[in-house]
Amino acid sequence: MKTLYIVRHAQAEDHYLYQRDFDRELTSQGIRKAVQVGKQLAAEGNIPEVIIASSAVRTRQTAALLAENLGVGKSAIIFEEDLYNASPRILLHVVCHISDNFRKVMLVGHNPGVSYLVEWLTGSRDINSMATCSVAHVVLNLTHWAATEQNCGTLLQYRNFD
Numbered sequence: 001m002k003t004l005y006i007v008r009h010a011q012a013e014d015h016y017l018y019q020r021d022f023d024r025e026l027t028s029q030g031i032r033k034a035v036q037v038g039k040q041l042a043a044e045g046n047i048p049e050v051i052i053a054s055s056a057v058r059t060r061q062t063a064a065l066l067a068e069n070l071g072v073g074k075s076a077i078i079f080e081e082d083l084y085n086a087s088p089r090i091l092l093h094v095v096c097h098i099s100d101n102f103r104k105v106m107l108v109g110h111n112p113g114v115s116y117l118v119e120w121l122t123g124s125r126d127i128n129s130m131a132t133c134s135v136a137h138v139v140l141n142l143t144h145w146a147a148t149e150q151n152c153g154t155l156l157q158y159r160n161f162d
Contacts, residue, residue, distance in 0.1 A: 001139055002103060002145060007066070009108060009110060024057060024058050035065055039069045040161065047104065048072065051107075053108035054083035092120070095145060118138065121138055135158070136158045137157040
């Protein structure tokens with residue numbers, strides 16, 4: 001069994017003229033929520049061994065805050081440039097290439113890709129569109145990440161932490 005915590009980045013500042021979307025930072029509310037989510041997951045024992053995150057500024061900040069409050073440290077974060085606004089196909093490619101040494105992995109990305117990935121993995125249509133800094137806790141009925149396929153997982157819990 002593998003566990004995948006799929007997280008949409010925390011709330012980011014609005015997109016301003018002459019600013020790249022990639023460079024948007026978290027708002028103070030987004031920072032507070034990422035800290036809260038990390039602490040809550042840690043208290044429940046939902047601690048990943050590694051965090052794979054988009055290299056966009058808002059996802060880098062979200063991943064760093066989660067790691068710190070989960071107690072896993074920044075060395076457990078892998079930034080993947082391909083995850084920036086990734087399609088479900090690219091997200092699946094990243095999941096399939098996770099080292100089998102890891103049993104619990106957190107993926108921090110962007111909508112709509114992360115929402116579609118949860119639907120594809122679990123068949124669940126309950127989420128619709130993941131809220132910022134929400135977490136889908138998915139258990140995959142497999143022993144190798146490379147064997148990830150449609151409907152191989154179960155959505156244990158979706159949490160918005162509001």
